Amino acid sequence: MPSRNDTVLVLVNLGTPEAPTPRAVRRYLSEFLHDRRVVDLTRWLWCPLLHFVILPLRSPVVAKKYASIWVPGAEGGSPLAVHTRRLAAAVQREMPDLRVVDAMRYGQPKLAGVIDRLRDEGVRRVLALPLYPQYSTSTTASVGDVLKRAGGVQTRMVEDYHVDAGWIDAVAASILANRAGRDGGFLLFSFHGLPQRFIDAGDPYARQCEAGARAIAQRLGLADDAWGLSYQSRFGRERWLEPSTSATLQSLAARGIRQVDVVAPGFAVDCIETLEEVAMMLAEEFATHGGTLNYIPCLNDSPAHAQALAAIARRALEDWR
Numbered sequence: 001m002p003s004r005n006d007t008v009l010v011l012v013n014l015g016t017p018e019a020p021t022p023r024a025v026r027r028y029l030s031e032f033l034h035d036r037r038v039v040d041l042t043r044w045l046w047c048p049l050l051h052f053v054i055l056p057l058r059s060p061v062v063a064k065k066y067a068s069i070w071v072p073g074a075e076g077g078s079p080l081a082v083h084t085r086r087l088a089a090a091v092q093r094e095m096p097d098l099r100v101v102d103a104m105r106y107g108q109p110k111l112a113g114v115i116d117r118l119r120d121e122g123v124r125r126v127l128a129l130p131l132y133p134q135y136s137t138s139t140t141a142s143v144g145d146v147l148k149r150a151g152g153v154q155t156r157m158v159e160d161y162h163v164d165a166g167w168i169d170a171v172a173a174s175i176l177a178n179r180a181g182r183d184g185g186f187l188l189f190s191f192h193g194l195p196q197r198f199i200d201a202g203d204p205y206a207r208q209c210e211a212g213a214r215a216i217a218q219r220l221g222l223a224d225d226a227w228g229l230s231y232q233s234r235f236g237r238e239r240w241l242e243p244s245t246s247a248t249l250q251s252l253a254a255r256g257i258r259q260v261d262v263v264a265p266g267f268a269v270d271c272i273e274t275l276e277e278v279a280m281m282l283a284e285e286f287a288t289h290g291g292t293l294n295y296i297p298c299l300n301d302s303p304a305h306a307q308a309l310a311a312i313a314r315r316a317l318e319d320w321r
């Protein structure tokens with residue numbers, strides 16, 4: 001194992017606004033939605049639409065959503081930032097011989113700046129572990145872009161861990177614990193969506209979501225008709241991966257299925273897309289159809305999650321020797 005100061009493990013998440021205000025949300029969305037990995041339209045077409053329509057209209061609406069889930073207190077903030085920080089601390093406890101830090105692709109603490117600081121401190125090697133179990137060009141490859149631009153330091157990245165045995169066990173155990181003592185309802189795996197165009201261009205994301213969900217369902221011994229998979233968080237008008245989580249919940253209600261447990265294993269930690277969209281909005285929507293939606297939280301900073309990620313990082317470091 002390399003020395004503690006020689007190599008650093010960086011857990012990288014997407015990023016999130018600094019405050020639940022229209023101004024801060026606008027700054028965050030602007031950086032995020034200018035990434036060519038996320039929106040690949042030509043600039044002269046996309047920039048006017050983004051600056052004059054999407055950012056002014058979306059920022060105040062989304063700021064209210066962030067306000068509804070904001071974690072209060074001195075150590076508080078956006079759930080994605082709070083949980084990512086705590087998760088890095090939990091992984092650090094599992095790996096006392098290695099320094100572990102957190103970083104964000106957009107916003108703060110910005111990955112590019114974190115790498116600059118580490119290099120200035122004399123760190124030679126950075127192992128990035130993007131907190132995306134499934135690989136997508138829109139997320140993982142964008143982290144890779146930042147690593148490729150980093151000078152004066154060697155970098156490596158864990159590409160995905162969608163069927164990693166330790167991670168599958170951790171997700172399955174958290175589902176079991178959440179359903180303990182009650183009849184588990186239908187189990188719906190809800191993943192963040194992606195434009196179908198990305199999949200057509202070869203993005204392995206949907207294939208990895210399907211393989212991971214199947215592996216977790218098998219680990220739980222679920223019959224094929226006791227679980228399903230859907231995609232949430234659609235953005236824009238083009239065709240996204242289907243079926244949508246909202247439409248799936250409606251069709252479950254129409255089939256008389258009233259109790260649904262929703263788990264979102266594409267999200268390492270809870271964030272606006274799980275807490276506001278699933279646990280609040282989709283749960284309300286499902287209730288209007290007479291159903292009860294039980295949201296199963298992400299692994300967040302649980303010991304099982306930290307142990308699974310530490311094992312993944314250890315293996316990547318072994319390969320790097």
Ligand SMILES: C=CC1=C(C)c2cc3[nH]c(cc4nc(cc5[nH]c(cc1n2)c(C)c5CCC(=O)O)C(CCC(=O)O)=C4C)c(C)c3C=C
Pocket residue numbers: 014015016017029037038039058062078080132136138139192193194195233235266267270271272273
């Ligand atoms: C988990 C994997 C993710 C993929 C794949 C992904 C693709 C993707 N997302 C957008 C647009 C938005 N996503 C937003 C929030 C958001 N997205 C992810 C993860 C993935 N995105 C996370 C973890 C979050 C939560 C951030 C937080 O602060 O909690 C948002 C911002 C919220 C909003 O305005 O609704 C947008 C916009 C696109 C276009 C895309 C693929 C091309």
Ligand SMILES: [Fe+2]
Pocket residue numbers: 034047050051
């Ligand atoms: Fe622009």
Ligand SMILES: [Fe+2]
Pocket residue numbers: 192233
């Ligand atoms: Fe997203």
